[in-house]
Amino acid sequence: MAPSRVLLVFVFIPAELLLGSGSSKCVGRNFGHDSVACECNSTYCDSVGSVTLPPLGQYSTYLSSVAGSRLEAGRGRVQAQTNGTGSGLRLTVASYQKYQRIRGFGGAMTDAAAINILSLSAGAQEQLLRQYFSSEGIGYSVVRVPMASCDFSTRLYTYADAPGDYDLDNFMLAPEDTNMKIPLLQRAGAMSPRPLSLLASAWSAPAWMKTNGALTGKGSLKGQPGGKEHKAWARYYVRFLEEYAKYNLTFWALTTGNEPTAGRMTNYSFQALGFTPEEQRDWVALDLGPALHASSHPRTHVLILDDNRLLLPYWAKVVLGDVHAGRYIHGVAVHWYMDSFIPAGISLGTTHRLYPEYYLFGTEACAGWSPADRGVKLGSWERAEQYAHDIIEDLNHYVVGWTDWNLALDRTGGPNWVKNFVDSPVIVDVERDIFYKQPTFYSVAHFSKFLWAESQRVGVSASGATPLEFTAFVRPDASAVLIVLNRSSAEIQFEVWDPAVGYIPATAPARSLLTIAWNTR
Numbered sequence: 001m002a003p004s005r006v007l008l009v010f011v012f013i014p015a016e017l018l019l020g021s022g023s024s025k026c027v028g029r030n031f032g033h034d035s036v037a038c039e040c041n042s043t044y045c046d047s048v049g050s051v052t053l054p055p056l057g058q059y060s061t062y063l064s065s066v067a068g069s070r071l072e073a074g075r076g077r078v079q080a081q082t083n084g085t086g087s088g089l090r091l092t093v094a095s096y097q098k099y100q101r102i103r104g105f106g107g108a109m110t111d112a113a114a115i116n117i118l119s120l121s122a123g124a125q126e127q128l129l130r131q132y133f134s135s136e137g138i139g140y141s142v143v144r145v146p147m148a149s150c151d152f153s154t155r156l157y158t159y160a161d162a163p164g165d166y167d168l169d170n171f172m173l174a175p176e177d178t179n180m181k182i183p184l185l186q187r188a189g190a191m192s193p194r195p196l197s198l199l200a201s202a203w204s205a206p207a208w209m210k211t212n213g214a215l216t217g218k219g220s221l222k223g224q225p226g227g228k229e230h231k232a233w234a235r236y237y238v239r240f241l242e243e244y245a246k247y248n249l250t251f252w253a254l255t256t257g258n259e260p261t262a263g264r265m266t267n268y269s270f271q272a273l274g275f276t277p278e279e280q281r282d283w284v285a286l287d288l289g290p291a292l293h294a295s296s297h298p299r300t301h302v303l304i305l306d307d308n309r310l311l312l313p314y315w316a317k318v319v320l321g322d323v324h325a326g327r328y329i330h331g332v333a334v335h336w337y338m339d340s341f342i343p344a345g346i347s348l349g350t351t352h353r354l355y356p357e358y359y360l361f362g363t364e365a366c367a368g369w370s371p372a373d374r375g376v377k378l379g380s381w382e383r384a385e386q387y388a389h390d391i392i393e394d395l396n397h398y399v400v401g402w403t404d405w406n407l408a409l410d411r412t413g414g415p416n417w418v419k420n421f422v423d424s425p426v427i428v429d430v431e432r433d434i435f436y437k438q439p440t441f442y443s444v445a446h447f448s449k450f451l452w453a454e455s456q457r458v459g460v461s462a463s464g465a466t467p468l469e470f471t472a473f474v475r476p477d478a479s480a481v482l483i484v485l486n487r488s489s490a491e492i493q494f495e496v497w498d499p500a501v502g503y504i505p506a507t508a509p510a511r512s513l514l515t516i517a518w519n520t521r
C-alpha cells in the first residue's frame with residue numbers, strides 16, 4: 001500500500017445537500033427489461049437541474065446505471081498528492097493533446113415527434129420540451145428537421161407536389177410544419193439558453209422531378225446535374241430556408257439529402273432520393289452550392305452523405321476530392337446504422353485524416369431499428385449502452401456532434417406510415433398524459449449536458465488493459481470533463497490523474513455511465 005493512501009480524506013456530500021430545488025428523482029417504472037424508465041407528467045419530472053462547476057479542488061460526478069441511478073450527483077475533493085490513490089487502474093488526462101471541438105447534441109423534430117409531443121396536455125408538453133431544451137434539461141442545441149415527409153409521417157407529401165412546377169410557384173410548407181413543427185421549434189428555442197442549431201434534411205424530391213415518378217422506391221433526379229430538375233431541387237432547398245425564416249427559424253446547416261443509397265435500392269419502402277457520390281458531387285458544384293451562395297442564406301453549412309459510415313472514406317474522396325464541390329461543403333454527416341460492422345478508424349478516422357478541414361457530424365441514430373431487436377423497449381439499459389458506446393467511439397474519432405432520431409414516439413414506436421417502428425429516448429403515453437424518459441435519454445445526457453459547444457477533446461489514456469470506454473474534454477471555461485462507460489457487470493475502482501490538479505478517486509459500478517467534471521484553474 002502506498003503511504004499516501006493513508007492520508008486520503010474522501011469528502012462525499014450527499015447530492016440532495018448540494019443541489020438546489022432544481023433537482024428531483026426519477027420515478028422508475030419496470031417493464032420487464034433490464035432497468036427502469038422514468039415516468040413524467042404535467043406536474044412532475046425528474047431533473048438534475050442546472051449544473052454548476054464545483055470550486056477548484058473539488059470534482060462533481062454524475063452516475064447512471066443499470067441498477068437505477070439516473071444522473072445521480074456526487075462531489076468529492078481532488079487529491080493533491082503526487083502519488084495515486086493506490087487503486088490499480090489510472091486514467092491520465094493529457095490536456096495538451098488537443099483534438100476537435102464540439103458543435104452540439106440533439107434530436108429530430110419529425111412529424112411523428114411533433115404529433116406525440118402535441119398529443120399531451122399543455123403542462124406535459126412544457127415538461128417534455130424543458131427536459132431537452134431548458135437550462136435544467138439535458139442541453140440539446142441541435143434539432144434536425146425533415147424537409148417534408150419521411151417514414152415518420154402519417155402521409156406522403158413534399159412542398160411542391162404540382163407536376164412540372166420548375167419555378168416552385170406553388171411551393172408551400174405543409175400543415176405539419178406550420179401547425180406542429182414550427183410552433184414546437186419556436187417554443188424549444190424560447191426556452192433554450194442559447195440559439196438552436198437547426199439542421200435540414202430532405203428524404204425525397206417531388207415525384208415529378210424523379211426518374212420513377214414516386215416518392216418511394218428506386219429513383220433519382222431526372223436528367224443530369226446542371227439540368228432543370230437538378231436546378232429545381234436546389235431551388236427547393238433555398239425556398240425551404242426562406243419559408244422557415246419567415247417564422248424566425250434560420251438553419252445552421254442542411255444535408256444533401258437523407259440516405260442517398262436508399263433511393264438506389266429496388267423497391268425501397270419509404271421516401272428516398274438516390275444519388276451516387278459522383279452525382280452528389282456534381283449537383284453540389286453546379287446547382288446546390290451556387291443556389292445557396294446566391295440566396296439570402298449563403299452561410300448555411302452544407303453537409304454531405306447523411307448516410308452510414310460504411311460509405312466512408314470512399315464517398316468523401318469522390319465528393320470532397322473535387323474542388324468545385326468541396327468549396328461549398330462544410331462537413332460529412334453520418335448515421336449510426338451498422339456501425340458495429342465498420343471500425344470507426346477506417347471510416348471516420350481515415351476521412352478526418354484525408355480531409356481535416358471538413359468536420360464529421362452524427363445526424364441520425366436510434367435503438368430498436370434492427371429486425372432482431374425491434375421497436376420500443378421501455379427501461380432497456382442495454383440500449384443506453386449502445387448509445388454511449390457509439391457516442392464515445394464517434395467522439396474519439398473526430399465527430400463534433402451527435403443527433404438522435406425522433407425526439408418522442410408513442411408506445412408502439414410510431415406513428416410511421418410504413419410501420420418502421422423504432423425506439424426513442426422519450427416515449428409518450430397519451431392515454432395517461434405522461435411520458436417516459438428511457439435509459440437512452442440519460443445516456444445522451446451524460447454527453448449533451450456537459451460537453452458545451454466549443455468544448456475540445458483532449459488526450460486520455462489508461463494505465464493498463466480495461467473494459468472501460470472513455471473520452472475527455474476541456475470546456476471553454478477550462479474545466480475538464482471525463483465520461484466513462486462500463487459495459488461489464490462488475491464494479492471497478494480507478495483513479496483519474498490530471499497533472500494540473502491531482503488525483504480523483506472513482507468507481508464505475510457494473511454497467512454504468514459516469515461523467516466527472518472538475519475545475520482546472
Ligand SMILES: *[C@@H]1O[C@H](CO)[C@@H](O)[C@H](O)[C@H]1NC(C)=O
Nearest residue numbers: 027039040041042043044045
Ligand atoms: C405526477 O407525478 C407525481 C410523481 O409521481 C405524482 O405525485 C403526481 O400525483 C402526478 N400528477 C398527476 C397530475 O398525475
Ligand SMILES: *[C@@H]1O[C@H](CO)[C@@H](O)[C@H](O)[C@H]1NC(C)=O
Nearest residue numbers: 001002003004081082083084
Ligand atoms: C510514491 O510511491 C512510490 C512507490 O509506490 C514511493 O516509492 C514514493 O516514496 C511515494 N512518494 C510519495 C511522495 O509518497
Ligand SMILES: *[C@@H]1O[C@H](CO)[C@@H](O)[C@H](O)[C@H]1NC(C)=O
Nearest residue numbers: 182186244245246247248249
Ligand atoms: C421574429 O423576430 C422579430 C424580432 O425578434 C419579431 O419582431 C417578429 O415578430 C418575429 N416574427 C415571428 C413570425 O415570430
Ligand SMILES: *[C@@H]1O[C@H](CO)[C@@H](O)[C@H](O)[C@H]1NC(C)=O
Nearest residue numbers: 216217266267268269270418
Ligand atoms: C415492393 O414492395 C411492396 C410492399 O413492400 C410489395 O407489395 C411489392 O410486391 C414489391 N415489389 C417488388 C417488385 O418487389
Ligand SMILES: *[C@@H]1O[C@H](CO)[C@@H](O)[C@H](O)[C@H]1NC(C)=O
Nearest residue numbers: 486488489490491492508510
Ligand atoms: C465495470 O463493471 C464490471 C462489472 O461490474 C467490472 O468487472 C469492471 O471492473 C468495471 N470496470 C470499471 C473500470 O469499473
